[in-house]
Amino acid sequence: MTSVTDRLTESVLLEILENAFQWFVVVDREANILYINEEYCKFLETTREKAIGMPVEEVIENSRMHEVVQTGEVHIASPHFIKGTYMLANRVPLEVDGEIVGAFGSVMFRDLNDWNNLSSHVRTTMEKIKVGHATENTIFQLQDILGSSDSIRSVKETIQMIAPSDLPVLIQGESGTGKEMFAQSIHYLSNRSDKPFVKVNCAAIPVDFLELELFGSVGSTEHSQRKGRFHQAEGGTLFLDDLGDMPLPLQVELLRVLQEGTIEPIGSQKAIKVNVRIIAAVNQPLKTLMESGKFREDLYYRIHAITLQIPPLRQRMDDFEEITSHFFHGTIAKVGKRNLSIAAETMQYLKEYSWPGNVRELYNVIQAAVYLTNGDVVLPSALPQEVRLKSLYYTSNTQTLQQAVEQLEMNIISETLQAFPSRREAAKLLGLSKSTFYEKLKKYNF
Known part of the structure; x- marks a missing residue:
């Protein structure tokens, strides 16, 4: 007696995958997309030809398929923030002879009508964590x-x-x-x-x-x-x-x-x-x-x-880009600025800041920067002043106090001019009058 799988042709299996009440994606060991069904591609505003072979996190917003491949963890009904709302995603590692060779993911909505009808229920659930209770x-x-x-x-x-x-x-x-x-x-x-x-x-x-x-x-x-x-x-x-x-x-x-x-x-x-x-x-x-x-x-x-x-953010900088990307993509989806990106210089400022307010502060800074950006790229000017000024430390024990103060002042002015070539803006940022600022530029040969 033949098994069910023996009797199902490849075309029938593909028909099931394309018309099941879910969106599907399959990735390989490197988290590159091997298969994704057509309805998922339509929702993501891409084509299967473009998606297959691409890293999954570059195609699916806030994807965690790469984590499943790395850790072997199973995610069942996990809230997935995508396109401005929460969906419920399942992610399962695929194993062959005890070795993880990829992962399979599905989302419980098939089309936009299903999404709109059911996501309201998910949002209601997400909002039940209130202050206090x-x-x-x-x-x-x-x-x-x-x-x-x-x-x-x-x-x-x-x-x-x-x-x-x-x-x-x-x-x-x-x-x-x-x-x-x-x-x-x-x-x-x-x-x-x-x-x-x-x-x-x-x-x-x-x-x-x-x-x-x-x-x-x-x-x-x-x-x-x-x-x-x-x-x-x-x-x-x-x-x-x-x-x-x-x-x-x-x-x-x-x-x-x-x-x-x-x-x-x-x-x-x-x-x-x-x-x-x-x-x-x-x-x-x-x-x-x-x-x-x-x-x-x-x-x-x-x-x-x-x-x-719980370690502070400055002690887990290996996670910084992942956390920043999550906050950034969630915010641009929420405010409708999907083509926005972060300039490399901006990211460098973010990485060099000490983050005394930790992850909460980072989230607030990212949100504010998105709202303050008019173009397609988040520039350093969208960041708060304290983030834009890099931390500078006095390390020499051979200088006098006056020499150390002057060295620090010169470094701050140099860093500010690199970020803001406009001298008027640099003076304003440093809280100096125009005349005082130009006196210091002359003093330090800028």
Whole structure:
């Protein structure tokens, strides 16, 4: 008896692929396109002849097929931002004799009508993560965290190991490193993924109201009864952002939750059992706060056993171009400037900046630069002043202070003139009057 595959001719198989209720793409080991169906090409505004053989990331906006080929990770129903909206993509590695030889990807929409009808549902889901509270499925999965540098790979591997447990997790990282994304990734991979993910920003809520917000209240009237965030997170995960700003008395209550699994709402004399996993985030080491008396020692030792250290952007520059490209293409699609590109000089300025605000700052700078660009190329002039001025450091120990100051001043003027040949614009950028600026040009023989 012949199998089904033996009875299907190549033309029949191609007919199935062309008319299935999905868009398909297949890539080889180098993530170059081997096959893509016609409807997908129409949506991407290209032809199959142009697409086949091309690197997939040059044809499909924000594609992660190359990641699947490299890592072997399976992406199921992964949000994929393309042409100004989110779609749901599946990506699966293809293996032969245990070796990855390529990857297969599909998108769940076949044409623009399907896209318009279903993407509204996807957008609704994406918007359910609000400041403070998300009641249904979380949004950010592990594969949504961009980057493949060693530091990020290590964090991802740790998340995969600890996610299935109910142990508390401490996430440390500078402001803007995306700590909430990592917290949501842990929740998504846990057995609590179908329960609420609830966020509380301990620094944003006034101290007098934080206890009520966390633990709720009981009373004889409906007005005096309120469910706290612990109740809202029942069965799921409570994310305590900026934990270091929690007042010491409330730290005692949090310690009781961790040790006994109970809370006492305001106005109640009875402990109530809660089933909540705690994930906390801080932007400065808790040990430093503990040593200065701002954080309880017993709570520190209870919560720090599993600590994820999220590296700042300046320490993961191997990921910089990928993250920048993701933000850039998402923004130009959103604002309708699809032919926009970033000048090489602009990218160089972006790379040399120290990014104290990390990934969040980069995202805001990219967005602003796109909006401030009138032509087809993002030039350095679209960047903020602090990004355009390269960091300069004094390294010599053989100069006097006066010599070092003059050297630094000369370097700053030189860098500014390279970026802005117009002397009037350079003077304005440096905050100098025209006469003072020309005196310095003469002094340093510019």
